[in-house]
Amino acid sequence: MASMKTLHEKVCEIIKPKGAPVGIKMLKDQDLEELRIRKLEKNLALCQLLKYVALYKKARIVSLENIDACVVGSYVLGFGMPPEDLKERWIKGWKYNEELFNALVAQVHALPQGEYKAALFAPLEAFDKYNLTPDAVILLVNSTQAYLLSVGYFDATGKKIHSDFNGHAACEIVATVIQGKSPWLTIPCGGARGLAGSQDDELWMGMTPEELKTAVDRLESVGLEYPPAIYQSALADLVQDHPLTYLIARTVKK
Template sequence: MYIEMFIGLWVLWCWGVVLSKWNDLYERIVKVLKPRGDPIGFKLFKSEEEARKIGSFTKVNIALCQAIKLASSLRAIIIANSSNIDACVIGTYVLGFKELPQDLAKRWIEAFGYTEELFKKLIESIHALPLNSYRAAVFAPIDRFNRLGVEPDGVILIVNSLQAYLALIGYFDSTGHKPSSDFNGHAVCEIIATIMKNKSPWLTIPCGGARALAEVQDDELWLGMKVDQVERTIKRLEEVGLIYPPPIYQKLWTPPLEKHPLTHLIARKS
């Protein structure tokens, strides 16, 4: 009886630690970086059955970039498979859920001025996971992983250039490792594959599809990291007192130039 009680208390304590971890990480990211939307996590599953344990698959067929943005902007939990995240075939290709349509090259050649050689280079340059290596995924704000009961494979931050700067110097200064950035302009969703392939931190500029479908803004960047990379980054920024916006605007402390025409109009003495 006492052993069973002890085991029960131990399980509750461990679960409480997990819940606290994701809430704490979420709050620290928001406090330090103030990203453009909620920091989101994603988890990939080998089978659809694994994903069903945490909830139902989303009913509407959307693009991968939309799933990421819905989680970040509206705090949605998106549970996806090959059927409901196939609105943009690049997304299901990146996730390894499906092959690209056989006529896709023909469409790009006829409608977008491509050649067969250029289209081949386009696809070869997109980072993607092996076909059928995963069959389902979940996207949600980091703190909502408390209720999901799984640990995210990676984190995506939607940021402006200054927020990205802070995150990347926080990472470099805590590890000595440079982040990566390598894109062809046509697949922001490849950020998922780069994280899974241990190429993160990964900074990318959103593609035209994401701007059309996911309401990406002109000054928006996407930064992908592993959970431990985010934790190191935030810890470093906390230690040196750097938060967004950082206190680096020296011109705010600079007196007006005496010879500037405006100074004559606002000064105490002429």
């Protein structure tokens, strides 16, 4: 497979996501000893970390101690279970009942607890320096960019992307890709909007590096990139009956 730097550059050229592609490598004890990468300096939510890496292009190691600001993210990574009083808080503060809360937790995609001790989050291009291949790549995109990735992947493989969400755990996208349920598309949850500043037009797409390469190679082969040359309005004559035409045209109908 091509280098991660080459793939990173091709993704930015063709898709132009809202920040760098974020690569993720789950780590066990022996991996940690070999990597000399700075640990995340403060305790953040997983959604914040995705945005931090995408925007600031930093490589950071995280474990339970510094990725537990939102307990959903640390649970998704398999680093720790939610606190025992979380159910009570949702029942009191969000008009939930026990049945609904149990259904919420049961349907969150998460890695097995204790399987990994830490994780590396870094811009995709940085993985060449560490001689690693990420387990997953997360892209912050708008709906048209998500469309391009989806159609590029489908047209190359005949396989549709995956998606399901309960609205409260967008960070589960990390686990879904690693568990083989990818490509995966999700809508940022309330936490991602409130904590990480996810925008109204923002979606998250998760893929393996191989799937991502397949999608962008297909797009490149047919000359599709963002913004795609699919909008006919750029070639259309002015609509004579439209009020804007009356204001700007050299000649107008009387």
